[in-house]
Amino acid sequence: xxxxxxxxxxxxxxxxxxxxxxxxxxxxxxxxxxxxxxxxxxxxxxxxxxxxxxxxxxxxxxxxxxxxxxxxxxxxxxxxxxxxxxxxxxxxxxxxxxxxxxxxxxxxxxxxxxxxxxxxxxxxxxxxxxxxxxxxxxxxxxxxxxxxxxxxxxxxxxxxxxxxxxxxxxxxxxxxxxxxxxxxxxxxxxxxxxxxxxxxxxxxxxxxxxxxxxxxxxxxxxxxxxxxxxxxxxxxxxxxxxxxxxxxxxxxxxxxxxxxxxxxxxxxxxxxxxxxxxxxxxxxxxxxxxxxxxxxxxxxxxxxxxxxxxxxxxxxxxxxxxxxxxxxxxxxxxxxxxxxxxxxxxxxxxxxxxxxxxxxxxxxxxxxxxxxxxxxxxxxxxxxxxxxxxxxxxxxxxxxx
Amino acid sequence: xxxxxxxxxxxxxxxxxxxxxxxxxxxxxxxxxxxxxxxxxxxxxxxxxxxxxxxxxxxxxxxxxxxxxxxxxxxxxxxxxxxxxxxxxxxxxxxxxxxxxxxxxxxxxxxxxxxxxxxxxxxxxxxxxxxxxxxxxxxxxxxxxxxxxxxxxxxxxxxxxxxxxxxxxxxxxxxxxxxxxxxxxxxxxxxxxxxxxxxxxxxxxxxxxxxxxxxxxxxxxxxxxxxxxxxxxxxxxxxxxxxxxxxxxxxxxxxxxxxxxxxxxxxxxxxxxxxxxxxxxxxxxxxxxxxxxxxxxxxxxxxxxxxxxxxxxxxxxxxxxxxxxxxxxxxxxxxxxxxxxxxxxxxxxxxxxxxxxxxxxxxxxxxxxxxxxxxxxxxxxxxxxxxxxxxxxxxxxxxxxxxxxxxxxxxxxxxxxxxxxxxxxxxxxxxxxxxxxxxxxxxxxxx
Numbered sequence: 001x002x003x004x005x006x007x008x009x010x011x012x013x014x015x016x017x018x019x020x021x022x023x024x025x026x027x028x029x030x031x032x033x034x035x036x037x038x039x040x041x042x043x044x045x046x047x048x049x050x051x052x053x054x055x056x057x058x059x060x061x062x063x064x065x066x067x068x069x070x071x072x073x074x075x076x077x078x079x080x081x082x083x084x085x086x087x088x089x090x091x092x093x094x095x096x097x098x099x100x101x102x103x104x105x106x107x108x109x110x111x112x113x114x115x116x117x118x119x120x121x122x123x124x125x126x127x128x129x130x131x132x133x134x135x136x137x138x139x140x141x142x143x144x145x146x147x148x149x150x151x152x153x154x155x156x157x158x159x160x161x162x163x164x165x166x167x168x169x170x171x172x173x174x175x176x177x178x179x180x181x182x183x184x185x186x187x188x189x190x191x192x193x194x195x196x197x198x199x200x201x202x203x204x205x206x207x208x209x210x211x212x213x214x215x216x217x218x219x220x221x222x223x224x225x226x227x228x229x230x231x232x233x234x235x236x237x238x239x240x241x242x243x244x245x246x247x248x249x250x251x252x253x254x255x256x257x258x259x260x261x262x263x264x265x266x267x268x269x270x271x272x273x274x275x276x277x278x279x280x281x282x283x284x285x286x287x288x289x290x291x292x293x294x295x296x297x298x299x300x301x302x303x304x305x306x307x308x309x310x311x312x313x314x315x316x317x318x319x320x321x322x323x324x325x326x327x328x329x330x331x332x333x334x335x336x337x338x339x340x341x342x343x344x345x346x347x348x349x350x351x352x353x354x355x356x357x358x359x360x361x362x363x364x365x366x367x368x369x370x371x372x373x374x375x376x377x378x379x380x381x382x383x384x385x386x387x388x389x390x391x392x393x394x395x396x397x398x399x400x401x
Numbered sequence: 402x403x404x405x406x407x408x409x410x411x412x413x414x415x416x417x418x419x420x421x422x423x424x425x426x427x428x429x430x431x432x433x434x435x436x437x438x439x440x441x442x443x444x445x446x447x448x449x450x451x452x453x454x455x456x457x458x459x460x461x462x463x464x465x466x467x468x469x470x471x472x473x474x475x476x477x478x479x480x481x482x483x484x485x486x487x488x489x490x491x492x493x494x495x496x497x498x499x500x501x502x503x504x505x506x507x508x509x510x511x512x513x514x515x516x517x518x519x520x521x522x523x524x525x526x527x528x529x530x531x532x533x534x535x536x537x538x539x540x541x542x543x544x545x546x547x548x549x550x551x552x553x554x555x556x557x558x559x560x561x562x563x564x565x566x567x568x569x570x571x572x573x574x575x576x577x578x579x580x581x582x583x584x585x586x587x588x589x590x591x592x593x594x595x596x597x598x599x600x601x602x603x604x605x606x607x608x609x610x611x612x613x614x615x616x617x618x619x620x621x622x623x624x625x626x627x628x629x630x631x632x633x634x635x636x637x638x639x640x641x642x643x644x645x646x647x648x649x650x651x652x653x654x655x656x657x658x659x660x661x662x663x664x665x666x667x668x669x670x671x672x673x674x675x676x677x678x679x680x681x682x683x684x685x686x687x688x689x690x691x692x693x694x695x696x697x698x699x700x701x702x703x704x705x706x707x708x709x710x711x712x713x714x715x716x717x718x719x720x721x722x723x724x725x726x727x728x729x730x731x732x733x734x735x736x737x738x739x740x741x742x743x744x745x746x747x748x749x750x751x752x753x754x755x756x757x758x759x760x761x762x763x764x765x766x767x768x769x770x771x772x773x774x775x776x777x778x779x780x781x782x783x784x785x786x787x788x789x790x791x792x793x794x795x796x797x798x799x800x801x802x803x804x805x806x807x808x809x810x811x812x813x814x815x816x817x818x819x820x821x822x823x824x825x826x827x828x829x830x831x832x833x834x835x836x837x838x839x840x841x842x843x844x845x846x847x848x
Contacts, residue, residue, distance in 0.1 A: 016742070016831070017739065017742075020735050020738060020739050023735060024732055024735055024736075027728055027731065027732055028732070030728075031725060031728055031729075035725070038721075063509060063521065064509075065509050065511060065519050065581070065582050066509070066581050066582040066583075067508055067509050067580070067581025067582070068581075156650070255509050255518075255519050255520060255521050257521055268800070271800060272716065272718060274798075275718070275798040275799065276718045276722070278798055279722045279795075279798065280722065280725070282794075283434070283722065283725045283726060283729060286430070286434060286729050287725075287728065287729050287732060290427070290430075290431070290729065290732045290733055290736060291732060293423075293427070293736060294732070294735065294736040294739060297423070297736065297739055297740060297743070298739050301739070301742075301743045352724075353721060356717075356720075357717035357718075357720060357721050358717055359717075359721070
């Protein structure tokens with residue numbers, strides 16, 4: 001019923017055309033399988049929950065004109081004034097802008113280990129903040145207590161009481177092991193004690209190489225300091241004008257800048273991944289469209305070449321469906337060989353990407369959607385000219401015998 | 402004969418407008434996709450200092466700790482930046498060719514003009530050799546004296562743009578500006594030195610290393626300057642930081658394993674290079690004994706082009722997409738083969754008559770090859786138009802500082818036409834061969 005024999009022999013006679021479709025199918029499969037994988041990976045990376053309310057946050061930096069740092073009493077006065085503004089839910093001092101990929105990191109380890117080796121050190125984000133940061137960032141406290149005003153120190157040491165994220169706790173002490181009360185060593189003489197644990201969130205970094213966040217209650221930051229302000233998502237614009245004006249009123253002799261939403265910094269951090277997703281999707285679409293056009297064209301060519309054969313078959317009693325089936329089976333046979341070759345090509349492409357471009361190895365489950373896409377694509381593409389072939393009138397087609 | 406074949410080709414194209422258009426579009430889109438990505442890569446891997454300065458090298462040392470990998474080491478295993486001890490040793494080592502040890506520093510800039518608001522600026526703090534090393538010409542004045550590299554002298558050099566912005570242009574050598582509220586005297590005004598990418602300093606990304614103000618290195622101790630950019634410190638001892646004054650903290654940074662500086666040197670001949678390397682080796686072995694360095698002697702001297710490559714200014718992602726774009730071009734070429742084959746077979750009766758009248762196989766082959774070439778040229782021209790559209794899309798996707806660089810230069814446009822021509826010849830070779838080998842009798846019979 002499937003007439004595989006005659007179809008196969010016909011293809012052998014038309015080797016070039018068949019080869020062209022097989023190569024195209026193979027390349028399309030290889031591209032689609034790899035592209036789908038990369039797109040999904042990147043999108044997953046971008047879609048990771050941030051753990052903070054970034055749509056409601058913006059930052060402001062206010063630096064004194066002599067290039068030094070703002071004295072602590074002035075910072076507290078600034079923040080008090082900002083919190084009184086209508087529309088401000090809360091405001092807090094932070095040492096780096098959330099999700100900006102710019103901040104301070106250090107290697108920390110469990111103080112209980114007597115002689116820590118390199119493997120015991122965990123690289124984490126050091127995030128200096130005040131007691132309002134829980135509410136400003138929208139963090140979730142899951143154990144112990146958050147930092148309080150009494151915990152805040154104002155020198156360059158890591159304070160004795162710290163709060164860490166669950167991610168850092170998992171890395172240091174083990175998955176879901178209770179961390180409250182344990183001590184952490186951060187390259188200075190005295191270890192610090194964990195007084196609370198918060199749910200995972202992004203501090204300054206979104207890169208997975210930095211594990212978790214260590215919140216240090218201090219108003220001292222050696223590099224930069226920012227006021228982080230939380231308001232309702234649709235009321236941020238007027239606040240972004242009101243807060244700088246307020247700060248200027250409080251003290252003329254400083255430079256106010258970086259007045260930006262936290263979502264801007266988030267977009268910039270994920271920018272490369274987003275570009276990759278868009279360009280990959282475009283290329284994948286172009287490749288599938290080109291192959292579809294190619295299949296339409298070649299199938300139309302063959303149908304034109306075999307008008308007479310189709311006419312004869314119809315005259316001898318073949319149904320329209322039989323003609324359609326014939327050509328779809330022929331297409332299916334070529335796609336089958338194409339998929340075989342495509343499998344090898346997909347693995348080859350992926351191997352090159354893994355070796356030279358730091359991509360991950362393609363898992364087997366991406367072959368199935370790739371194969372289904374290619375099969376559907378080519379069958380649909382072939383159907384277009386084939387359907388017109390069925391309307392060839394047997395009488396006209398056999399005229400020149 | 403060439404002109405005649407060209408005419409034939411043009412007539413043949415006009416006879417089957419739909420098919421010709423399809424072939425043109427296929428080729429054009431394929432070439433455009435590939436060339437858009439090639440342009441992006443070409444622009445991003447552009448070495449802005451090529452031809453301007455030869456034989457300048459960026460130094461790296463094998464200074465990572467034994468028991469940790471700094472995750473900001475480059476592919477060759479060496480950290481990006483150097484320690485203060487290395488820089489001051491090299492600057493004092495009586496090297497006769499130009500050299501520059503530097504870092505960036507952020508300040509608040511102010512002038513005597515009350516109408517100008519104070520602003521935050523990034524300053525390059527460097528030794529005096531920077532300008533002769535990178536061949537940055539002075540418009541007015543000159544660089545500070547060599548003593549300013551080790552003693553605090555409150556002088557600056559500014560760029561022409563900064564000069565324009567602060568004073569409206571002119572010779573303002575001798576005037577003052579204020580950095581962090583302290584007066585600095587302007588001793589020189591240079592032309593803008595804004596290479597894209599900023600090869601001289603890639604520590605904050607490919608385009609963030611350009612500045613408009615330069616200050617002498619000797620100021621760093623007086624002002625306790627921390628760098629604006631990357632700094633990583635490794636300490637094995639336990640220090641209680643609260644006991645130290647800021648100056649003691651800074652002295653610790655200067656004397657211990659803290660890495661934050663950049664160093665370039667000009668080594669015009671092999672002899673200069675050898676001398677430099679033996680100087681380096683001597684210093685390194687000494688520091689190895691004293692425990693300052695932990696790993697065996699290793700160094701890297703990279704030219705600007707090599708430095709760009711090491712820092713992966715063209716990201717791996719871009720290279721993958723470029724590869725995909727060329728796969729797409731291959732598929733387009735395959736489609737074009739099929740279309741050309743169909744077209745030539747359609748013209749077979751005419752070809753049969755020509756062969757019967759005595760045309761050589763080679764003549765038929767060249768005629769059809771020229772037809773493919775014509776499609777190639779036309780497709781290439783259309784491809785140039787499409788690739789401009791592609792570049793517009795790419796400009797929207799990259800960061801604004803990168804977007805400025807993305808445009809086609811004449812070299813890329815010529816390459817587009819060349820790629821299209823090659824693609825069409827590749828596609829047309831087999832169909833032309835096939836047509837030239839058909840038996841004329843068969844097609845004559847089909848009249």
